[in-house]
Each structure stands twice: as structure tokens, then as C-alpha cells.
Amino acid sequence: MKHLILSGLLACLLPVTASAADAPRPTDHKAMQTRVLGVLEGQFGAFQTAAHQLSGAASAYCAQAGSLDTVKATFRDTWLAWAPLDAYQFGPIETQGAALTVNFFPDKKGFVSRALRASRKLSEADQATPAVIAKRSVATQGLPAIERLIYDGETSPCPLLVGITGNLANVSSALYDGWFSDGGWADLVRTAGPDNPTYLSDEEFTKQIYTALGFSILRIKEHRLGRPLGTFERAFPKRAEAWRSGLTNEIINAQLGGMIAIVDRGFAGGLFNPTHAWIVQVIRDTQARVDKIGAPIKDAVEDPTMRVRIEGLQSKLIYLQRQLDQDVGPGLGVETGFSAGDGD
Numbered sequence: 001m002k003h004l005i006l007s008g009l010l011a012c013l014l015p016v017t018a019s020a021a022d023a024p025r026p027t028d029h030k031a032m033q034t035r036v037l038g039v040l041e042g043q044f045g046a047f048q049t050a051a052h053q054l055s056g057a058a059s060a061y062c063a064q065a066g067s068l069d070t071v072k073a074t075f076r077d078t079w080l081a082w083a084p085l086d087a088y089q090f091g092p093i094e095t096q097g098a099a100l101t102v103n104f105f106p107d108k109k110g111f112v113s114r115a116l117r118a119s120r121k122l123s124e125a126d127q128a129t130p131a132v133i134a135k136r137s138v139a140t141q142g143l144p145a146i147e148r149l150i151y152d153g154e155t156s157p158c159p160l161l162v163g164i165t166g167n168l169a170n171v172s173s174a175l176y177d178g179w180f181s182d183g184g185w186a187d188l189v190r191t192a193g194p195d196n197p198t199y200l201s202d203e204e205f206t207k208q209i210y211t212a213l214g215f216s217i218l219r220i221k222e223h224r225l226g227r228p229l230g231t232f233e234r235a236f237p238k239r240a241e242a243w244r245s246g247l248t249n250e251i252i253n254a255q256l257g258g259m260i261a262i263v264d265r266g267f268a269g270g271l272f273n274p275t276h277a278w279i280v281q282v283i284r285d286t287q288a289r290v291d292k293i294g295a296p297i298k299d300a301v302e303d304p305t306m307r308v309r310i311e312g313l314q315s316k317l318i319y320l321q322r323q324l325d326q327d328v329g330p331g332l333g334v335e336t337g338f339s340a341g342d343g344d
Contacts, residue, residue, distance in 0.1 A: 027333045029202035036209055036266035037186050043084050043258060044176045050078040051165075051172035054146075058165040062128075062158035071150055071161075076247060078168070079103075079143050083251045084258020085175075086219060087212040091185040092178030100138045101171055105241050106223055107144060115139035116148060119160060128159035130166035141167055144242075151244040207334040209266070213259055213324060220252050221317045228301045229310055237298035248297040253287045260284065267332065279328055282320055289313040 054074040060066030082102055089099050104112055115137040119127060126132045133141055145164055149157035179185045192199035199205055228240040228248075240248045264280045293300050293309045300306035329335055 027203075027206070027331075029206050032267060032332075033189060033192075033202055033205055036205070036262065037189065039261050039266045040088070041180055041186070043081075043261070044172075044179055047078070047081040047085055048169075048172040048176045050074065050081040051169045054078045055162075055165040055169040058161045062162050068150065072245070075143075075146060075150060076245070076250075079242065079245075079247055080250060080254040082143065083254035084261065086255060087216040087258065089215065090208060090212075092175050096171070096174060096178060097138065098171055098175055100142070102142045102168065104139045104142055104144050106227055106239065107139070111137070111139040112144045112148060116145055116160070124159045126163075128162040128166075130163055130170055133163040133167040134170070140164065141171075143168070147242060147245050203334065206332055209262060210324075210329060210332055210334050213262065214321060216255050216259055217317050217321045217324075220255060221314050224248065224252055225297070225310055225314055225317075228297055229307065230301070232307070235301035235307070237301050240296070240298040240301070243296070243298040246296045246298075249290050249293065253290050256283050256287050256290075263328070267328070279320075279323060282323060286313070286316050286320055289316050 054071070054077070057066055057071045057074045061068055061071050085093065086099070086103065093099055119133070119136055119140050122132065139145065141164060146161065146168070149161050149164070177184065188196065188198055189205050192202045192205060194200060224241050228236050228238075228243075230236045230239075237243065242248050242251055260280055260283050263283070264277075268277055268280075289309070290313060293313070294306055295303065297310070300310055
């Protein structure tokens with residue numbers, strides 16, 4: 001009897017062992033791959049659609065059949081559609097050199113302005129020809145160049161606007177096709193294995209996408225906030241991305257929105273354990289911090305009160321990265337790999 005009582009007491013003192021149903025499930029990288037590719041196809045498709053609409057609006061404006069306001073609206077849509085793609089500096093974006101072609105940022109030495117001046121020396125026919133623009137400096141070809149043309153207002157943006165937006169539309173289609181046409185990068189992802197030249201396992205693509213989230217955080221914290229913030233003694237408002245159009249804050253939120261799409265629709269849904277649905281709320285809270293700055297970044301960096309809010313946003317980004325490293329990565333069964341931002 002004493003033995004039975006002692007055994008019962010010991011049983012109460014021992015830690016409760018998790019049941020098989022409560023034990024962490026291994027990550028289903030193949031299923032996650034399908035979900036993530038679905039997110040990417042939507043994002044690259046949105047950029048392609050917006051870029052072609054921008055090209056059409058530019059052509060109509062330069063033919064006196066459309067308005068500059070329409071060009072500016074479609075330009076905004078195009079840059080915000082590009083923002084989530086900024087993180088994926090591998091695959092077709094890398095092989096086609098599109099990261100700089102689409103968004104030459106940061107432009108530390110004023111290459112965009114110089115490249116535009118040089119391109120204006122071409123004949124009008126050449127300026128309006130996308131194939132000609134495609135052979136020019138990458139600083140001429142993307143969103144920062146278009147922004148200068150339509151927001152500086154010193155001279156008519158035409159016909160160079162037609163050539164640059166037409167080339168950007170071609171780039172957007174090449175990126176989409178590079179990912180999702182037959183034999184494209186998505187097929188390379190789907191056929192991961194020992195004979196695959198890029199992905200030896202499905203897990204490697206998960207790791208690559210997870211690493212891209214960290215690159216997004218780095219880009220926002222160091223480039224989109226840190227460069228214009230400068231020091232307390234001296235801010236650099238014109239280092240803010242898209243400061244002419246006032247899109248800086250919206251671009252940051254669009255990039256964070258791209259992260260939400262990956263986590264919420266790609267990583268979540270019971271395909272990794274534990275399901276970190278809460279991390280989506282952390283990212284949304286970070287977006288709210290952007291909204292609470294109270295002014296475009298280029299103005300906020302010169303206001304003492306708003307500078308504190310920007311610094312608070314940087315701290316929030318550090319917290320977000322820490323949570324990814326401590327919880328989401330291990331939940332996926334991966335660690336951060338080499339990032340395109342490493343060594344910047």
C-alpha cells in the first residue's frame with residue numbers, strides 16, 4: 001500500500017509529458033512552397049499590371065490624350081507594387097539585374113540625374129524607344145528616373161518618359177515570365193532535389209524566403225530610415241527614397257505589407273509549427289508606427305519630435321527581427337542565410 005501511495009505522489013511531482021498530438025509537427029516545406037509561390041505570383045503580377053498601366057498613361061499624356069495626374073497615380077501604384085519585390089534579390093531579379101534597373105536606390109552619387117541629362121541628348125525618337133533605353137545606364141531606366149521626370153517640372157518629361165516607362169513595362173513582364181513561365185524559376189523551386197542546380201531540398205527555398213524577410217527589415221531600417229535620419233546634428237531629407245513624390249512612408253508600409261502576405265498566406269495556415277499568427281500583428285503594429293510619424297520622412301527627419309518617432313520605428317524593426325530570429329525561424333526549421341544586404 002505504501003508503495004502505491006509513494007508511486008502516486010511521485011507521479012504528481014513529475015513533469016507532464018506532452019502527448020503525441022501536442023508535439024511539434026515537422027514543417028511541410030513542399031506545401032509551404034506552393035503557398036509562397038502563390039503569394040509571389042500575385043505580387044509579380046501586380047507589378048506587371050501596374051507597370052503596363054503606367055506605360056500606357058505616359059504614352060497617352062505625351063500624345064496629349066491623357067493627364068499628368070493619371071501618370072502620377074499610376075506611377076504611385078507601380079512603385080508600391082514593386083516595394084514587396086525589393087526583398088527578393090535572387091532568382092530572376094538577380095539574373096536580370098532588375099534590382100538596380102527598377103529602383104536605383106540608394107543613389108549615393110547622383111547617378112540618376114546625370115544619366116537623365118545624358119539621355120536627353122539622344123534624338124527624340126531614340127528617347128521614346130524602350131529598346132534604346134534598355135541599353136542605357138541602369139540609373140536611367142527605373143522608378144527614380146521617372147519620378148524626376150514627372151515631379152521636377154523643369155522641362156517636359158516627354159518623350160523620354162515614354163521610353164523609360166515602356167522599358168519598365170518590358171522589365172516587369174520579363175520578371176513575371178522569368179518566374180512563372182514554363183521552365184521558369186518557380187519550376188526550379190518545385191523540382192528541388194539532388195539533381196537541382198539551385199535547390200537541393202524544399203527546405204532551401206523556405207530558408208531563402210525567410211532570409212528575404214530579414215533583408216526587408218534591413219532595407220527599411222538602414223536605407224529608408226537611417227540614411228535620411230542622419231545624426232541629430234544633421235539630417236539628410238533628400239536622401240529619403242521617393243522624397244519628390246512624397247511616397248517614402250507608403251513604400252515602407254507596402255514593403256511591410258509584402259512581409260505580411262508571406263507570413264500570413266505563405267508560412268501560416270498550419271504549415272509550420274508553432275503557427276506564429278501573432279507575428280502578423282507585430283508587422284501591422286510596425287505599419288502603424290509609420291503612420292504615426294505624422295509627416296513624410298523628408299520633413300519628419302528635421303522635426304525633433306518626429307525624429308523620436310522614426311527612432312522608435314527603428315527600435316520596432318529591431319524587435320521584429322529579433323522575434324523572427326527567436327521564434328519564426330526555429331518554427332520553420334531554418335536559420336537566416338546570406339542576405340543581399342550583408343556587407344552593405
